[in-house]
Amino acid sequence: MRYAEVIIDINSSNVDKIYDYAVPDDIDVKPGIRVVVDFNKRLVEGFIVGVKEKSDVDSSRIKSIMRIIDSKPVLTEKQLVLAYWMKERYLCHLVEALRCIMPVDVKKSMEMAHMVVELKVSIAEIEQFIFSNKKNTRQIAVLKELLNRGDNPVKASELIKATGSDYGVLKRLKEKGLIDVYYIDTEKNPYSSCNYGRTERLELTAEQRKALDEIKKGMDASKGKYLIHGVTGSGKTEIFLQAIEYNIKKGKDAIVLVPEISLTPQTIERFKGRFGDNVAVLHSRLSDGERIDQWKRIMDGKVKVVVGVRSAVFAPFKNLGLVIVDEEHESTYKQSDMRPKYDAREVAERRCELEGAVLVLASATPSILNYYRAVEGHLNLLRLKKRVNNKKLPYVHIVDMRQELMSGNRSIFSKELYDEMKNTLARKEQLILFLNRRGFYTFVSCRLCGYVMKCPHCNISLTFHADGTLQCHYCGYSIYMPKSCPACGQNSIRYFGMGTERVEKEVKALFPDARILRMDVDTTRKKGSFEKIYTAFKNREADILIGTQMISKGLDFPGVSLVGIITADTALNFPEYNASERTFQLITQVAGRAGRGNRQGKVIIQTYYPDHYAILCAKNHDYEGFYRREITFREKSDYPPFSELAVFTLSGFDDKIVKEKSMLLYDIIETYNEPDIQVFKPMPAMLHKLRDKYRWNIVLKSKNGDILRYTINRSYDKIKSMLDKDVLISYDINYITLI
Numbered sequence: 001m002r003y004a005e006v007i008i009d010i011n012s013s014n015v016d017k018i019y020d021y022a023v024p025d026d027i028d029v030k031p032g033i034r035v036v037v038d039f040n041k042r043l044v045e046g047f048i049v050g051v052k053e054k055s056d057v058d059s060s061r062i063k064s065i066m067r068i069i070d071s072k073p074v075l076t077e078k079q080l081v082l083a084y085w086m087k088e089r090y091l092c093h094l095v096e097a098l099r100c101i102m103p104v105d106v107k108k109s110m111e112m113a114h115m116v117v118e119l120k121v122s123i124a125e126i127e128q129f130i131f132s133n134k135k136n137t138r139q140i141a142v143l144k145e146l147l148n149r150g151d152n153p154v155k156a157s158e159l160i161k162a163t164g165s166d167y168g169v170l171k172r173l174k175e176k177g178l179i180d181v182y183y184i185d186t187e188k189n190p191y192s193s194c195n196y197g198r199t200e201r202l203e204l205t206a207e208q209r210k211a212l213d214e215i216k217k218g219m220d221a222s223k224g225k226y227l228i229h230g231v232t233g234s235g236k237t238e239i240f241l242q243a244i245e246y247n248i249k250k251g252k253d254a255i256v257l258v259p260e261i262s263l264t265p266q267t268i269e270r271f272k273g274r275f276g277d278n279v280a281v282l283h284s285r286l287s288d289g290e291r292i293d294q295w296k297r298i299m300d301g302k303v304k305v306v307v308g309v310r311s312a313v314f315a316p317f318k319n320l321g322l323v324i325v326d327e328e329h330e331s332t333y334k335q336s337d338m339r340p341k342y343d344a345r346e347v348a349e350r351r352c353e354l355e356g357a358v359l360v361l362a363s364a365t366p367s368i369l370n371y372y373r374a375v376e377g378h379l380n381l382l383r384l385k386k387r388v389n390n391k392k393l394p395y396v397h398i399v400d401m402r403q404e405l406m407s408g409n410r411s412i413f414s415k416e417l418y419d420e421m422k423n424t425l426a427r428k429e430q431l432i433l434f435l436n437r438r439g440f441y442t443f444v445s446c447r448l449c450g451y452v453m454k455c456p457h458c459n460i461s462l463t464f465h466a467d468g469t470l471q472c473h474y475c476g477y478s479i480y481m482p483k484s485c486p487a488c489g490q491n492s493i494r495y496f497g498m499g500t501e502r503v504e505k506e507v508k509a510l511f512p513d514a515r516i517l518r519m520d521v522d523t524t525r526k527k528g529s530f531e532k533i534y535t536a537f538k539n540r541e542a543d544i545l546i547g548t549q550m551i552s553k554g555l556d557f558p559g560v561s562l563v564g565i566i567t568a569d570t571a572l573n574f575p576e577y578n579a580s581e582r583t584f585q586l587i588t589q590v591a592g593r594a595g596r597g598n599r600q601g602k603v604i605i606q607t608y609y610p611d612h613y614a615i616l617c618a619k620n621h622d623y624e625g626f627y628r629r630e631i632t633f634r635e636k637s638d639y640p641p642f643s644e645l646a647v648f649t650l651s652g653f654d655d656k657i658v659k660e661k662s663m664l665l666y667d668i669i670e671t672y673n674e675p676d677i678q679v680f681k682p683m684p685a686m687l688h689k690l691r692d693k694y695r696w697n698i699v700l701k702s703k704n705g706d707i708l709r710y711t712i713n714r715s716y717d718k719i720k721s722m723l724d725k726d727v728l729i730s731y732d733i734n735y736i737t738l739i
């Protein structure tokens, strides 16, 4: 007797283990095949992860596999290993990891969405079958429906609906040779309709060539991990393109990860321009159907390159040779809002190790973590110090906003920025105004009593919008701006702070003839609106682009000679160990948008902290200097990369109960008394009240990742058994932001 080790496709910690099922003699099983099994008297799907001759489970209790879903494995052995690794690293259920690797919608669609069914034999043979198999009512219903529809193939999903049958019925008819079931390729390729001009390989600069040669060596050896540190505009993308070309020549596939906000038409254009229809694009704005189609094109080997966001790291290539992670420092590579809370950079690295592929991380401002790993010799550091064609990096000027205020300037623009804007417009060049939205609110309060308008569900300040509403950016709660103060009744409610709308208004007042575009969450909500604004600015249909984080990445507009950073330091005072790192990265990236054309660019940074090393090093284009300051601080305070951090978050409607349970969890962790673990007392989360729920955090820190994970697992299991439904608990290992 053979036994299959099966992972049940139910997402629950109780079910997160391997179950043994007996394999009937006439069924052929392999790891990676999906099966239907009886689980607690329910028919459920599962994945076979192993096959063995003996089972330790009592033979009287072992059930048999009902049937197999796939004739060939849908998961490779390496994908299974990757799933196990994710489970260990992020403490997720194996099913959660498998669902990333083989998303549910893709799974379903493989069976249904594109399957077409048609008769394979003559009508006479069908009639004969119906006549002699009267008992198979469901099979007969299907055949009759097909006869009714004449010669045309019918979609499997439609057929099943019309006859009340299921996929199993179709499968049995196919096995009998009566019908044919096949996929049609609808090729809902959302980019194929666009016209991408073909581009040719560029003659590389000496620095580019050196970097590419190194990467090629890695590709020849089927291994290697690289970190490209290349200043903005140094031509990193051209290196990617030629590395991919080499990879394709070797018959291999490549994945390029980019942050959501840099997956712009320009980025897509660059890859499509070189590799045409060999490129699939995966981003979160695709419809389900579009995503499934892209996924299928990858599985069927129809493309050689995937350009996509975080989840594209799981693209089901069979012959992966290269994974590139562009803008490697971006925090969005970490999935924070849902389980499994994986980091795509780490998954990429693990996947490369497993599949003999080369990893290339790249950034103008590498994450402290990966730069440290490069310094320590775990990553191969490749440097690009110059811009292409020796174009100069922009000249950066710091304006001390405290002095502006003292000299009587209450405008959001310093005198210097105003003058430069005027000059730039006079020269008919373009300029970008950048606003750091992080931690910055346009809040509304009473000038007399100080009352602040807050969201009743989230207890954070409401944001003022130009249409006269106040909105909560977390839950969407919205009210009209009140005429009088709800607390003191006086007519003295005003809004403070600044948003992109306010900037736009001020610019209009100062430069009534300038053509302005605004790019933020509000103006880009509609599908395609990002592209519209982008193209308009690129075609120089506007002079000024005002925007938030969205415009900081990867944009290459040669017409831009001035960048004004209106609020450079709003994130600097965030109570987070990585606040300086993120401020430095942001300023450097935004500044990098200036002077990519013929004229040297100019950048003006407005700040209240002109002496902070994050600001000063950004001004001097001094990454190494910043790194040295920052790594010293991290080492002294035992912050990553010298430790790992994790957080438990408890939440519920009753603040008192949530706090009590947090204390209880704290005590549990303390009683384990692990010397390598530092536990911090429960603290109300920064967003203490969110969507009517109160939230508390417990932070853990350790130099020993194994013990950290062991402790999280143990204490989580323990506290789970002591919680009612009214308190929810979650954890995040190596979280990015503590909220």
Ligand SMILES: Nc1ncnc2c1ncn2[C@@H]1O[C@H](COP(=O)(O)OP(=O)(O)OP(=O)(O)O)[C@@H](O)[C@H]1O
Residues within 6 Å of the ligand: 202, 203, 204, 205, 208, 230, 231, 232, 233, 234, 235, 236, 237, 238, 363, 364, 388, 553, 554, 555, 556, 592
């Ligand atoms: N070898 C080359 N010869 C001529 N032009 C080049 C060469 N390499 C790149 N370029 C051009 O230089 C410009 C900047 O390159 P690219 O956008 O790849 O820089 P980058 O390093 O990715 O910058 P960022 O980090 O700011 O996104 C692009 O317009 C690109 O087409």
Ligand SMILES: [Zn+2]
Residues within 6 Å of the ligand: 455, 456, 457, 458, 459, 472, 473, 474, 475, 476, 477, 691
């Ligand atoms: Zn709210």
Ligand SMILES: [Zn+2]
Residues within 6 Å of the ligand: 446, 447, 448, 449, 450, 451, 485, 486, 487, 488, 489, 490, 492
């Ligand atoms: Zn008041």
